[in-house]
Amino acid sequence: MSDFIRGGSFLTETLAPEQVFTPxxxxEEQRTIAQTTADFIAGNVTPHLEQIEKLDYGLTRTLLREAGEIGLLGADIPEAYDGVALDxxxxxxxxxxxxxxxxxxxxxxxxVxxxxxPIVFFGNEEQKQRYLPALGSGEKIAAYCLTEPGSGSDALGAKTKALLSEDGRHYRLNGTKQYITNAGFADVFVIYAKVDGDKFTAFIVDRDTPGLSIGPEEKKMGIKGSSTCPVILEDASVPVENVLGEIGKGHQIAFNILNIGRYKLGAGCIGSAKWAIHLSTKYANARAQFNTPIARFPLIQEKIADMAIELYGAESVIYRTAGLxxxxxEVKEPLQATAEYAAECSICKILASEMLDQVADEGVQIHGGYGYTQEYEIERMYRDARINRIFEGTNEINRLLIPDTLLKRxxxxxxxxxxxxxxxxxxLFTLGVHMDDGVPLSVEADLVERSKxxxxxxAGLAVQKYxxxxxxxxxxxxxxxxxxxxVFAMESALLRAKKKLAQSNQEQASLSIDLARAFVNRRFGAIEQIAKQSLAAMxxxxxxxxxxxxxKKLTxxxxxxxxxxxxxxxxPFLEAEKYAL
Incomplete structure (x- = not known):
């Protein structure tokens, strides 16, 4: 990759393929880490999925400890605190x-x-020494407490308060946090409260803190094997040395951590979608109707293709962003690096979560009636997928953040x-239809530029009018x-395919080229419809x-x-019975 690229610059700049990171x-080291993780899941977790779904806290903690033993909890923890410090x-x-x-x-x-x-990036030296080694090994498990019954998307509208004790040694926290993942068995909570009722601040709170209690498990549509409980604070006495970062600067922690959480959520959606394609292609090859495997039916093939096309685009975006x-x-502090790409992180979250919903839905459809039964894994994946459009900031909130961030820049x-x-x-006076010149992806490159x-x-008309x-x-x-x-997704898919072509030959890159062509052309149609709707509204x-x-000239x-x-x-996906890239 070349020099540092500013966040949002894709709107006005045309990049070369070598400027983006792709899968x-x-x-080899990165592929080994991926395989180690996959092997751990297949060998240690998959055999116990049914038990995990029954909310076996002890089993989940044991598996997290096992993951910690092979470095899968310490990837983002510095080596100085017994972490692995991976790229x-x-x-x-x-x-x-x-x-x-x-x-x-x-x-x-x-x-992780x-x-x-929050402790990795904002903790002081004593806090890092006290917590990070145990978190990296799985000896202790962490949870993040931001959402409240009355404040979800409006994080800064939180009502939880923190008042300094008379002796100045403790803060007393009062309030309730809601929908807290891992709350049922976590040892360490990062909790946000307003000091003196107005200074939004983060605290590290231990589970055994007097005044902290855990409410009952939520009865959820999906992700049933993950713990989701309220965290209740009633004069919870938290030592002053457990303030995380600065008093009144908790929003900096919350928003920066959410940026990372959003692109990581997108990565998780990629993994789930790949597994859904494996399950669906395997089933389509095995299931016969009218004495013919349903994989041979064009409408089933269309579904498999649509799943792969959307996944290719989202995967291209996730790893382009990770590469950025x-x-x-190399030139910025960790938090500055993620803040630089706040809009791109929101794109990762929206694009991948909506892609997974589509892939899981089509997976159920390919399975037919069996896909609606708990006997088949695709049923659980369909339910589990739905939450991704809600947490880490709803997709609606993230959609509002993207233009706000870019216009401010x-x-x-x-x-x-x-x-x-x-x-x-x-x-505008010289735009015409780009004729196919026989150069692979030249038409699609023109469509991306037209989309920009x-x-x-x-956007210019909207800013001028309002x-x-x-x-x-x-x-x-x-x-x-x-x-x-x-635009970002189309360009990411295009540059990925172009890079593949440059690194091999047209035959070896043919699948990538086809996926990019399909993705860019599909999204270009969406660009035209969105633009029409916007103009008619203004x-x-x-x-x-x-x-x-x-x-009309532009499109x-x-x-x-x-x-x-x-x-x-x-x-190729049906033949391999997996995402064959």
Whole structure:
């Protein structure tokens, strides 16, 4: 990879394939770590999935301890505190492969991510020495307490209070935290409360703290094997030395940790989707109707192809983002590196969680009636997938964060959106249909550039029309976010396939090329529809007609033969009975 790339710069810059990290770039060491994780899940966790689903705390803790023994809990913990200190690609691969363990993967993710990372990044030396070795080994398990009964998306609206005792040695915490993963068996809680009722602050709170109690398990739709309980604080006495970070700066911890949690959640969705494709292709080959394996039916092949196409796009985004963060760590502190890509992390969360929902849904459909029974694993995966669009910030909240983050960067001059909008005015007169010149992916490269222009066109009109009032136009902001998501995903898939082609030959890269073509063409159609909807929401009459005329120029293209492309894409996945990349 080349030099450091600014967050959001994909909106106005055209990157070369070698500037992005892709799954084809994994080192042997990274592949070994991924395989070690996969082997651990297959050998240690999978045989006990049914028992885990019954909320066996002891078993989950035992398995987490076993994971810690082989370094799967300490990937993001520095070596000075007995961690493994792996690169971010390796850490992401662990998260992806843990997802095969269903609810156990969630217990693991909450512990190593949002539970442990606040101490890694914000703890003082004494706190790190006291907690991190035990968290890295699995001797202690962590949980993260932000959500409350009255504040979910509005995290800073939390009501939990912290008052300093008269002797100045303790804070007394009062309030209730809700939907806390790992709460039933966690030893260490990162809890947010408002000091003196207004200074949002993070605390490290031990389970045996007087005044802390755990409520009953929530009865959930899915992820039944993960513990989800309220944490109740009634004059919980927390030593002043357990303040995490600075008084009144808890929002910095909360939001930075959520950035990491979002792209890691996306990685988990990738792992689950790969397993769903394995289950679905295996079933399609084995299941016969009308004396024919259903895998031979074009509509089943279409479903397999659609699953693979969406997964390819999301996987490209996840590892591009992981690569960006890894590269940024060469020039920035860890928190600065993740904050740089806050918009990209939100994209990871939205794109991958919605991809997994689609993949799991199609997996159930391929299984037919059997997919609706608990005898088949795809049923559990379908229920488990739904939560991903809710936690780590709902997809709706993340959609509002994306344009807000990018527009603020543009106002600071960090993203030259204004200059791009001015260039677009002159470029509109020369736009025509890009004819297929026989160069692989040249048409798709043109579609990506047109998508960027369409985004800049629509966003520019929205900013001009609403100005400061744009914050109240949530439907327009949502549409802007969807344009951004599609652009980043299309470009990620395109650059990945181009890189594969550059590293091999056209025959070896043919599947990647087909997946990228299908993904880019599908998302380009979505770009056009979102843009039309946005323009119609902002203007009417002759003004709208003029804008739609411009949009027609921007989105003029020849459609791809999806039927033939999908039939071709499905075959290698059905033959391998897995995500064959």
């Amino acid at each position: 084809e770039d994994f080192t 971010k690609i390796s850490s992401t691969l662990i998260t992806e492969n843990m997802a095969r363990g269903g609810s156990f993967g969630l217990s693991h993710g909450a512990h 991510g949002i539970g442990t990372l 963060i890894e590269k940024a760590l 543009a106002m600071k001059g960090e993203i030259p959106l204004l200059a791009a909008a001015q260039r677009l005015q002159s470029e 222009k369409t985004l800049i066109f629509v 100005q400061k009032a744009l914050a109240q136009e949530q439907e327009i902001l949502r549409n802007m976010a969807d344009l951004v998501i599609n 203007e009417e009459g002759d003004t709208l007609r003029a804008q739609l005329s411009i949009l 003029r293209h020849l459609p791809v033969n999806e039927k033939a492309l999908k039939r071709k894409i499905a075959q």
